[in-house]
Every structure is written in C-alpha cells, then in structure tokens.
Amino acid sequence: MPNIADYSCDDFRKWTVAIVNWKSLDWLNWQIKSLYEFNNPINFELIIFDGMFPKSELVELEFLCEPYKSFKNIKLLSWSTGDEKQSDFGSGNSIYHGSEHGDELTEILKIANSQYFLSNDPDYFWMIKDHLNFLEKFFIAGYGSVGAVNNYFDFVSIWAGAYRTEDIKGLSAAATWVTCSDCKKRFLVQGQDTGWQFRLKTQALPKFLFPQMIFNLPFKGPWSYPFDGGYNFYKAYHYEKLPIGLHFFRGQYPIEQTTAPLPDEWKIARQSYGKYFYDQCLNSDFNYKSCYIQPVG
Numbered sequence: 001m002p003n004i005a006d007y008s009c010d011d012f013r014k015w016t017v018a019i020v021n022w023k024s025l026d027w028l029n030w031q032i033k034s035l036y037e038f039n040n041p042i043n044f045e046l047i048i049f050d051g052m053f054p055k056s057e058l059v060e061l062e063f064l065c066e067p068y069k070s071f072k073n074i075k076l077l078s079w080s081t082g083d084e085k086q087s088d089f090g091s092g093n094s095i096y097h098g099s100e101h102g103d104e105l106t107e108i109l110k111i112a113n114s115q116y117f118l119s120n121d122p123d124y125f126w127m128i129k130d131h132l133n134f135l136e137k138f139f140i141a142g143y144g145s146v147g148a149v150n151n152y153f154d155f156v157s158i159w160a161g162a163y164r165t166e167d168i169k170g171l172s173a174a175a176t177w178v179t180c181s182d183c184k185k186r187f188l189v190q191g192q193d194t195g196w197q198f199r200l201k202t203q204a205l206p207k208f209l210f211p212q213m214i215f216n217l218p219f220k221g222p223w224s225y226p227f228d229g230g231y232n233f234y235k236a237y238h239y240e241k242l243p244i245g246l247h248f249f250r251g252q253y254p255i256e257q258t259t260a261p262l263p264d265e266w267k268i269a270r271q272s273y274g275k276y277f278y279d280q281c282l283n284s285d286f287n288y289k290s291c292y293i294q295p296v297g
Helices: 025-038 058-071 101-111 131-140 196-202 264-283
Strands: 003-008 013-021 044-050 073-078 114-120 124-126 145-150 155-164 177-179 186-188 207-210 234-239 242-248
Touching: 003 058, 013 025, 013 101, 013 131, 025 044, 025 058, 025 124, 025 264, 044 058, 044 101, 058 073, 073 101, 101 155, 114 131, 124 264, 131 145, 131 155, 131 242, 145 234, 155 196, 155 207, 155 242, 207 234, 242 264
Parallel strands: 013 044, 013 114, 044 073, 145 207
Antiparallel strands: 003 073, 114 155, 124 242, 145 155, 177 186, 234 242
C-alpha cells in the first residue's frame, strides 16, 4: 500500500483533481496556486501521487501544499519501500516515461471521494478561471466524459480528462506493457495506453472533446519546437475558438536523460511558463456561467 499524507477531512467533494508528480515541482508550484485561487476549494479534493521512487519528493510537495492545508482537502501519496514499485524511468526498461503513471492514477482513484474525477497532468495548464465549474456543465448536459482530445483514439485524453467517478471506480488506469525477450525492454501494447480501461468503460457514453488549435507562446524555453525528436512539443486546446488549455508533452525534460537532474535553464523556463499560464487565468474574462452547453439528445 502507498504511504498517504492526509490533510483532508474526508468530506465527499464534487471533484477529485488527480495529479501524478514526476520531476514536476516547478510545474506544480503554479498548478496548485492556480487551482486554489481560480476555483472554489470547497468543491474539490486534491490528490497528488509522488512518483519519484525511490528518491521521494514528498517533503517538497508538502511544502508546496502548506499554504492550502487549512482547506482540509489535500492527500499526498507515495510508494513505500515495501511496494517495490521501482520506476522504470530511465532504467532502459521503458521507452516511455509514463510506464508507472497509470498505476499511480489507479491508487488515486481508489481513494477518490467525489462526484467527478479529473486527471490533470502537471504540465497541462488551464487558461480560464473556474475550469472545474466549466467542466461540470458538460456532465449536467448529459455527457459522460469531457476533456482535451486524444487524436489517436478520438477520445478524452488522460492528461486532461474528466469523468463521473462512479463510472470509472474500480478500474485500472495502467497501460499494458510487454517485455521483449531479446532486448529486455518494455513496450506499450497498441491501444492499451494509460487510461484505456476508462475509455472502454465509457465509450458508449456521449463525450465532449476540446479540439486542438494553433497557439503561439510569447517566448521560447530551452526546447525545440514544434518538436524535438518527437518528444518535446506542446498542443493547445480550445472551446469555441477560445484557448482554454495547453499541454507541454512529456513534461519538457530530456527523454534520453530521465534520471539526470533538470538543467537550471529548464527549471527557469518551467517557472516562467507556469507564471504565464497563471496570468492567463488571472486576466481571463471567460465566465463559465454564460456558457450554454447543448443538452445531449
């Protein structure tokens, strides 16, 4: 069983916001700040799983969450030594950094105590205020899931996807991997990526997908755009032509050096982008109350 640092009162909430940390502290500083300042903390619980095993970042996460513990809606999870969940990140056994991401989302889902469940990657930034209330309007209208489009499957993406908790409770979010007998590396089974059980369970329900759009960031980080070897790139998403979110895929770190410390210039860039998206929310005149979501059927 994972360790749990529990700063909640275990009240049933409208939302569970689920985040998996992996070398994401620079992102999470702004993610947490935006979540609490631009949404009503009464309406959600925040559950963060620290995937940095065996070198935990739980102490750092507790520091980031300290200003918000008075809301009694935070749980921090981490693997214990007995779980033997040594991550394959950078070990040569995985070609994808998210090999354990789904396992950690599954553990979050097990303890989620809410009506709705939002899986939110640390590097997916919302650009509007009250995004939780905005997403709820789609469920009220009869949709079974809502979020950024996953173009591979024409479905809600795991990096920014919302579901009714009862629809996915008890499922695994883990991807399915096989190990090559020759090279001993792990490879993802086609169609069984992180969150594939969510997709199968809710595929018969109406879904609302936020499409991708062209969005030019005001400055460049230490990454090559639009992509660098297929790993470092970003995609923006919109609702009726209004930019509402942006995803820095792969968390913007050198995929071939996943065990190495982040260079200082990368940390500075992450902080700069985090501040930029915080300001986007702060200055947004978007009002979810004025949005009319056409009821399903």
